Amino acid sequence: MAMPSEGFDANQLIVIAIGDPAGIGMEVTLKALASPSLPSKLHPQLVGCRKSLELTYAQLQAQGISPLANPKNLDIKDLPLKSTLKPGYPTAQSGAASFLWLTKATELLLKGRARALVTAPIAKHAWHAAGHHYPGQTERLKELVGADQASMLFTAISPQNGWRLNTLLATTHIPLAAVPKVLTPELVRAKLNVLKAFCQRFKTDPSIAVAGLNPHAGEQGQLGHEELKWLIPMLNKWKTEHPEIQLDGPLPPDTCWLSAAKAWHGNPCAQTPDGILALYHDQGLIPMKLLAFDSAVNTTLGLPFLRTSPDHGTAFDIAGKGCARADSMLAALKAAWELTESR
Template sequence: MQQFKTPESNNNTLIISLGDPAGIGTEIILKALGSKYLNKNIQPLIVGCKNNIYETYTKLINHGIDTIPDPDKLDIIDIPIERKIIPGIVDEHTGSASFKWLLNATNMLLEGKAKALVTAPISKIAWHKAGHKFEGQTELLGKLTNKKTSMLFTAISPNNGWRFNTLLATTHISINKINNHLTKELIRYKLDALLHFCRQFKDKPLIHIAGLNPHAGEEGKIGIEEQKLIIPTLNEWKVDNPGIKITGPIPPDTCWLSSADAWISESTENNAPDGILALYHDQGLIPVKLIAFDEAVNTTLGLPFIRTSPDHGTALDIAGKFKARATSMIAAMNNAWLLSREVKTFK
């Protein structure tokens, strides 16, 4: 295994785990590292299989994609794959590899060898086949660090520089379990996390919260969660956070409309919220991906280090075809670098 040499300053260093080797992780990492849109101050350290990186590099070059870095010039922690990988086919071996890479990358972050982690997509099915019963990388990171985490998706509009933020109250759980997980304590905690993140960029951010039921329950006619839980919790939170404007619960089908307008506008003036709290996974991810699919970045809040990831999956259907876009990976790397800097936090 290649030894990690701690740089003079770890402020610019990103540790990158390759994700599932049967997916597009290695491809988009190489494409991102060679992109003119990547912040040139970034010093990447890759955790994965060196042979997999070399093989992907050679195939990309043979396909005429030559704006990628030579692996010999990259810092790589080599943790070899146990067997030959077939692009697009995940199994216990690909799951074991991606799990080991993330585990080792996380340990280096906890040892203080960098301030930020960027993770390529993994396959939950492959993890389960390998015996790792986690619902995703976020859940594993929370267990490894013994921290309560939150999943936030952030994106910067290429049209005007406006930052679009959506935080999920619940994540990888089935739809019929959402009510059991939504509590006053959870909603307050997620609002606190969202406020803390947004206040890195704005003194008094505007926050919206989506309703759970169609039309936000219509005063109890289509579900009672808004009346019994969400509205009383918001009223309590407002008392504890004077000066912060929060609106909701807003009908989910209109909650993201102002964000969509702000995203495509050429003006920096808008009435869009600085942060939106979605109550469950797909409620938040559908508008995020419709509005900012290529630029959105999965950001884990609550960890002792910065962690970002592209907002897409392993894309097994195009793995090995060398046509994957690296835009979201570039955004993940750039955001990890930015968030690991000395960002102002308003008190």
């Protein structure tokens, strides 16, 4: 692994914001960067606190954990913490640090100095404690780059058969009660377009499924009116505009991911959707995380660069214990590389 990044080919550089220093971000980063399965040309540049990374490395080593990337050999943009933090105990200081590291990492991307951004998990409540009132990294990134829209898409490759599962969330970090108010035909249309474009990276005529909002997709208006009132007409119109896409929906949400689950475990069939649009956060992320917790990657689409992140959070309950699995972080690093390969 070459260092430092000055003069390095920007196309080989993946910037990593190391997340909340009280969480598992540094641990999964050091574990993932030691993987021999990473592209050999990938040059990581970490944005965070060198001393904390060295401490994490020493603690993991003392627990007999290997392989690990040694921070001494890593390219680190050092933005030190004022004092060290106890793993598992997020504070305003940890929130301020992860917010700063994300901001500085994004600046590197905006200056065109890197290929993609990977972010380790942050805690939204720690950001709030530090006075940064954002629902998540996605929304902060959207603001930093001045994008009109940023979309949260989870993508995972089945370890059994290489099949790719994609779920895009129409709404993200908002209270459940706000979902029906925020969902509009325009929003669903825009998100479908993003999902279609993403799926077409892999197939010219992908199939897409859309989950309904209400139980049984409204049961013909008996269990909710949104489907009949605007979702079905909007989807029918979208279908006529995109005849190359097989669009199904709104489907009953409780079975919408069933055929994807079968495909994930090794039995893809002609009806399996290449992409699924979930109308709200937990509708899409419960099936994604149940099926693919160690493989799924959270991507932000709509920025001038690609951002990926593991699907898990800061896992404060296991921080400092050495048992955090780095598979999703590794998948996020690989996705940052592979999804930015010129086609």
